[in-house]
Amino acid sequence: MAVLHLHTNTARLNTATVEYNHRLKPGLFLLALLNTELATQSLPAQFLTIKVGDTHSPLLRRPFSIFNASKIAGMAPRVEILYKVVGQATRIMSHLKAGDQVSILGPLGKPYPIEGGSPLLIGGGTGIASLHFLARRFLDKHIVPKILFGARTEDELIPLPELGRAEIHLASEDRTVGFAGDVVTLAKEHLPGAHDAVYACGPREMLSALKEVIPSNLPCFVSLEETMACGVGACLGCSVQLADGSYATVCRQGPVFRIEELRW
Amino acid sequence: MVTHPSLATTVGSLEFKNPIIAASGTFGYGSEYEPSADPRVFGGVALKGTTPKPRAGNPPPRLVETPAGLVNSIGLENPGIDVVIKEKLPQLEDLASAGTRIILNLSADDDNGFVSMAEKCNQASPLDVLELNLSCPNIKAGGMHFGTDPRVVSKITSAVKKATALPIWVKLAPLVTDITVIARSAEDAGADAISLVNTLPALVVDVERQRTVLGNTFGGLSGPAILPFALRQVYMVAQAVKIPVVGMGGISCSDDACAFLLAGASAVQVGTAIFVQPDIAERICDGLSQYLLEKGYEEITDIVGRLAQKD
Numbered sequence: 001m002a003v004l005h006l007h008t009n010t011a012r013l014n015t016a017t018v019e020y021n022h023r024l025k026p027g028l029f030l031l032a033l034l035n036t037e038l039a040t041q042s043l044p045a046q047f048l049t050i051k052v053g054d055t056h057s058p059l060l061r062r063p064f065s066i067f068n069a070s071k072i073a074g075m076a077p078r079v080e081i082l083y084k085v086v087g088q089a090t091r092i093m094s095h096l097k098a099g100d101q102v103s104i105l106g107p108l109g110k111p112y113p114i115e116g117g118s119p120l121l122i123g124g125g126t127g128i129a130s131l132h133f134l135a136r137r138f139l140d141k142h143i144v145p146k147i148l149f150g151a152r153t154e155d156e157l158i159p160l161p162e163l164g165r166a167e168i169h170l171a172s173e174d175r176t177v178g179f180a181g182d183v184v185t186l187a188k189e190h191l192p193g194a195h196d197a198v199y200a201c202g203p204r205e206m207l208s209a210l211k212e213v214i215p216s217n218l219p220c221f222v223s224l225e226e227t228m229a230c231g232v233g234a235c236l237g238c239s240v241q242l243a244d245g246s247y248a249t250v251c252r253q254g255p256v257f258r259i260e261e262l263r264w
Numbered sequence: 265m266v267t268h269p270s271l272a273t274t275v276g277s278l279e280f281k282n283p284i285i286a287a288s289g290t291f292g293y294g295s296e297y298e299p300s301a302d303p304r305v306f307g308g309v310a311l312k313g314t315t316p317k318p319r320a321g322n323p324p325p326r327l328v329e330t331p332a333g334l335v336n337s338i339g340l341e342n343p344g345i346d347v348v349i350k351e352k353l354p355q356l357e358d359l360a361s362a363g364t365r366i367i368l369n370l371s372a373d374d375d376n377g378f379v380s381m382a383e384k385c386n387q388a389s390p391l392d393v394l395e396l397n398l399s400c401p402n403i404k405a406g407g408m409h410f411g412t413d414p415r416v417v418s419k420i421t422s423a424v425k426k427a428t429a430l431p432i433w434v435k436l437a438p439l440v441t442d443i444t445v446i447a448r449s450a451e452d453a454g455a456d457a458i459s460l461v462n463t464l465p466a467l468v469v470d471v472e473r474q475r476t477v478l479g480n481t482f483g484g485l486s487g488p489a490i491l492p493f494a495l496r497q498v499y500m501v502a503q504a505v506k507i508p509v510v511g512m513g514g515i516s517c518s519d520d521a522c523a524f525l526l527a528g529a530s531a532v533q534v535g536t537a538i539f540v541q542p543d544i545a546e547r548i549c550d551g552l553s554q555y556l557l558e559k560g561y562e563e564i565t566d567i568v569g570r571l572a573q574k575d
Contacts, residue, residue: 013300013542051540056332056488056516060539105300105542227327229334229539232300234292236312236341237327247321247341252296 006252007110009232012037018100019078021093024158028126029094030067031081033104039077041107042069044114044134045201045223045256048079048106049231050093058089061105063228063251065129065201068136068162082129082158108231109255112221114138116196119145122187122210124202125156130223131201135163148190150183150202184209191215199223200259208264220259226250269556270563271549273307275508275530276456278392278431280307281363283525283552283564284545287512287535288313288369288395288435289338293352294359301542305549308365310533311352313397315370316377318344323479328468333489333514334536335466337480340371345381349388360390367393369435375423382427394430396420399437399462411437411462414449421453431456433510436501438464438490443497444504451505458501459510459533461494487536488514495527502528503572516540518551528569 016033024030038048049061068080085094096102112134119138121131128149138145150171151157157170157177170178171186179186184206191198191213198220200210207222214220226238233252241263242248248257271282285308291297294309303309321341328335342348348368356366368391372378378396385391398411398420410416421434434450436443438461447458463484468477476482494513502509511529515521516537524532537544552564561567
């Protein structure tokens with residue numbers, strides 16, 4: 001079996017208070033949770049799991065990438081979660097209000113390695129969440145990332161006001177805004193540029209298509225999403241197949257993998 | 265008046281500091297949840313199902329949530345008995361020193377596979393119990409799960425009993441014609457305890473794509489959805505055998521654990537609920553202590569099997 005580096009698990013089981021739960025677009029929300037440990041320890045591509053509601057339905061905790069973690073002096077330490085209402089759990093989450101308490105477990109998973117001086121970030125839909133956090137970290141280091149952000153429709157392309165200094169290109173498959181087409185087609189136009197690392201997050205089909213256009217000598221890190229139960233590498237339920245045929249857990253050995261490590 | 269009720273229990277001759285055990289497959293090799301949950305809170309930890317040779321596991325998807333339940337098809341992904349003994353068990357020294365019992369769950373295709381693993385375990389440490397999985401719904405042996413055949417259960421149990429001095433718990437499949445027949449065959453063959461229930465065989469369909477959701481078609485259902493059924497099976501077996509019973513199936517709070525103890529279980533295992541609340545052992549232990557205080561019992565063992573005594 002392939003040996004993948006494990007990030008030291010610093011996850012804590014904790015209670016967080018909802019600071020706000022903004023509706024950004026129809027069905028798209030930004031949830032801010034006040035929790036000092038999460039806000040100070042989280043790294044880009046790490047995630048947390050939330051127990052939604054206090055009944056047996058939905059049962060399992062739900063995993064969410066961290067969109068932003070801030071620890072600005074004078075402000076409460078918060079993490080932000082970008083989520084789309086797709087089922088029962090996210091529908092319940094959309095009704096959370098300021099002051100509500102939720103059970104959280106995190107930060108979980110292995111973060112993106114922060115490499116190079118000219119990164120290209122490619123996000124599809126809510127996959128932009130972990131890349132938003134990553135872009136913030138690059139900007140903190142005075143590195144200006146180029147971001148390609150695509151979605152099916154304009155409604156899924158949320159504003160990214162905190163990335164003012166980054167170079168952002170939008171793509172919409174319904175041709176309503178930005179590049180007319182999918183984000184991987186847009187990426188083909190930008191890949192010949194002088195980028196030294198690519199970071200991508202989005203639907204499996206998008207990442208699979210990206211694999212076909214990434215030059216083999218260009219480091220490319222992808223962050224995966226999977227249905228999870230434990231979130232810590234105990235149950236082996238979220239496993240994905242690696243190029244050598246063995247399996248790796250998205251929650252613990254991922255969610256970040258080099259694109260060539262995976263079987264597509 | 266009772267002020268400090270004891271949660272200590274015994275399963276056969278083996279003492280447990282409390283009756284809450286992490287169920288196999290839900291708690292890895294004991295350390296994965298650290299630092300978010302302290303494994304030392306558990307009375308025992310049943311390690312991930314181990315096989316004679318490494319197993320890659322089933323193709324994904326391996327999980328799907330259903331109403332108040334979880335269907336899994338992990339397929340016993342594990343590094344094999346040799347690696348578990350050499351690399352995983354030694355990492356459990358601190359946990360064992362804290363008084364948490366270490367239970368190794370074993371799975372094999374035939375009795376030879378079980379015997380060879382049991383023999384290897386004679387030199388393994390720390391290790392307190394061998395739990396024989398005669399019931400995993402996610403692997404097949406000759407097209408049939410041997411947990412459904414009392415003769416096969418008897419043959420495997422007695423063969424392993426001869427190969428080891430460790431206590432043997434036989435983990436039973438829940439869905440059989442008469443669970444008491446299977447349980448008695450394990451008892452007669454020398455089992456030290458019966459643990460039940462494993463997950464229920466299940467199927468989930470993706471209606472939109474007109475295909476099964478899980479990569480391996482079928483899975484095993486766990487979680488609160490199965491509790492009343494599991495409880496009935498545990499109660500039936502506890503009536504039928506003289507050896508101790510370790511009960512499980514959908515336990516997610518202290519009242520659930522209490523119900524299994526009242527039904528005759530000497531200890532209980534918690535699985536899916538760990539995913540939901542990693543600190544579940546602490547919560548259940550606190551709740552059980554409170555229950556004993558309110559009811560005026562000094563020891564948790566005082567309530568084991570109370571249900572039958574009231575018949």
